[in-house]
Amino acid sequence: MKADKPTTEAYQRLVKRKAPRPPLLRNVIWAFTVGGAICAVGQVFLGFFLLRGMPLREATVPAAAVMVGLGAFLTGLGVYDEIGKRAGMGAALPITGFANSITSPAMEFRSEGLVLGVGARLFTIAGPVIVWALAVALVVAAVKTLVAGPTGG
Amino acid sequence: MATRKNGQTMRFASPPSILATVSVVGPREGQGPMSGWFDVVKPDRLLGQKSWEKAECKMVEEAVELLMTKSGVRRSELDFLLAGDLLNQIISASFAARTIDVPYFGLYGACSTIAEALALGSALIDGGFATNVCAVSSSHHDTAERQYRFPTEFGTQRPPTAQWTATAAGAVMLGPRGKGKLEVTHATIGRVVDNGMKDPFDMGTAMAPAAADTIAAHFRDTGRDPDAYDFVVTGDLGAVGQPLADELLKKQGVNLEDRFIDCGKMIYDETQDAHAGGSGCGCSASVFAGYLAKNLEQGKFERILLVCTGALHSVTTYQQGESIPGIAHAVSVERSG
Numbered sequence: 001m002k003a004d005k006p007t008t009e010a011y012q013r014l015v016k017r018k019a020p021r022p023p024l025l026r027n028v029i030w031a032f033t034v035g036g037a038i039c040a041v042g043q044v045f046l047g048f049f050l051l052r053g054m055p056l057r058e059a060t061v062p063a064a065a066v067m068v069g070l071g072a073f074l075t076g077l078g079v080y081d082e083i084g085k086r087a088g089m090g091a092a093l094p095i096t097g098f099a100n101s102i103t104s105p106a107m108e109f110r111s112e113g114l115v116l117g118v119g120a121r122l123f124t125i126a127g128p129v130i131v132w133a134l135a136v137a138l139v140v141a142a143v144k145t146l147v148a149g150p151t152g153g
Numbered sequence: 154m155a156t157r158k159n160g161q162t163m164r165f166a167s168p169p170s171i172l173a174t175v176s177v178v179g180p181r182e183g184q185g186p187m188s189g190w191f192d193v194v195k196p197d198r199l200l201g202q203k204s205w206e207k208a209e210c211k212m213v214e215e216a217v218e219l220l221m222t223k224s225g226v227r228r229s230e231l232d233f234l235l236a237g238d239l240l241n242q243i244i245s246a247s248f249a250a251r252t253i254d255v256p257y258f259g260l261y262g263a264c265s266t267i268a269e270a271l272a273l274g275s276a277l278i279d280g281g282f283a284t285n286v287c288a289v290s291s292s293h294h295d296t297a298e299r300q301y302r303f304p305t306e307f308g309t310q311r312p313p314t315a316q317w318t319a320t321a322a323g324a325v326m327l328g329p330r331g332k333g334k335l336e337v338t339h340a341t342i343g344r345v346v347d348n349g350m351k352d353p354f355d356m357g358t359a360m361a362p363a364a365a366d367t368i369a370a371h372f373r374d375t376g377r378d379p380d381a382y383d384f385v386v387t388g389d390l391g392a393v394g395q396p397l398a399d400e401l402l403k404k405q406g407v408n409l410e411d412r413f414i415d416c417g418k419m420i421y422d423e424t425q426d427a428h429a430g431g432s433g434c435g436c437s438a439s440v441f442a443g444y445l446a447k448n449l450e451q452g453k454f455e456r457i458l459l460v461c462t463g464a465l466h467s468v469t470t471y472q473q474g475e476s477i478p479g480i481a482h483a484v485s486v487e488r489s490g
Binding site (some may be wrong): 086 | 204299304306307309310311312344345348349362393396400401426429476
């Protein structure tokens, strides 16, 4: 039986009244601390590559690669999901979160084989983000080119 | 023959016995408050298998095997196996049935499956079609997560309304009247109730209207009062859904007070990070087969109403914007007189 509109609305009001609230302050503190800590670690690696004489634009590449490796490693150890459930976006947004979003399906779907499991499911979480980020980037770049004219790069 | 059905409720003329119950659970459940009541606690979630799915299937096989030993019912004497689980094409149940090798009904009622199996099994016995029937249902945290949500190692934050799918299997051997200490006297079959809730991280809220609907129907059909029962036990509404069902029942004049308990709230404690509580076909099945049935056997409870609740959505229906339909089936279990 699908409830009629008045029943549905009355129930939604009741649910709203009784709904538990997420611990917002605690979540924010966790997200800020963990997200900040991950970025600080990234900064250390960036500094390391800068000290070895790399120009800034080049040094960001190996620094990001190290962070991706670290995220994947912590996922493999079963640690990253423990961090993520507390820190939320603080753990998801940095590049280590991207590594987690790829490594976790790779581990999960290994049981379905390397092609149909790992291969096909690797980007189940990251895929949609990449697709729409690229689409948005395309639009933004097009607008910028139309407004400001083409720039060399 | 006098009719044995009133409204949504079947009354068993010759109430089938519960010959034995078995619960097999994972490590997290084994550390919870119900720990001492389970028959088997597995030390690891994989049970030595190669995949989560094989592990869940293994739990079902082990539960049924132990159940046959405990009840003394041999394979040749077991007429039907009624089983179900949460996975697509109910693979845990069907693959276990391949091993158990007796005539098999595969059931799907999401987390309400064990009540559905007990109701149908009792009807088969009372109807004279079977002597012994095994009812079993299972769930596994990791098989459910990867099917319904995310890979297990993905670092995501769960809202406070989310429930934790239990890694557990519960099995019940039903037999002829008078052979066991407990009997199934009534079964109230639920309607599908959908109050338009859409959040798959809040199943308790989606299922509460169905639970209230079935509980109210049970009291209406049987003419019983809530004080006929020691406990009315819902399957897994959890800490969020149960107060909602209670509220909906009060509006219909059914006041359960502290008789109203919930398996989802009982299987984990606050320190186990289960948010609103447990869920999954194995949650109510193992709590019934463990804590509830054993307390009935020991005479601590006289009669309970087990109301198992299921959310009947799939990932596809959720992604297509459909609301979550709920169902609840109730079985009345009491000590044999």
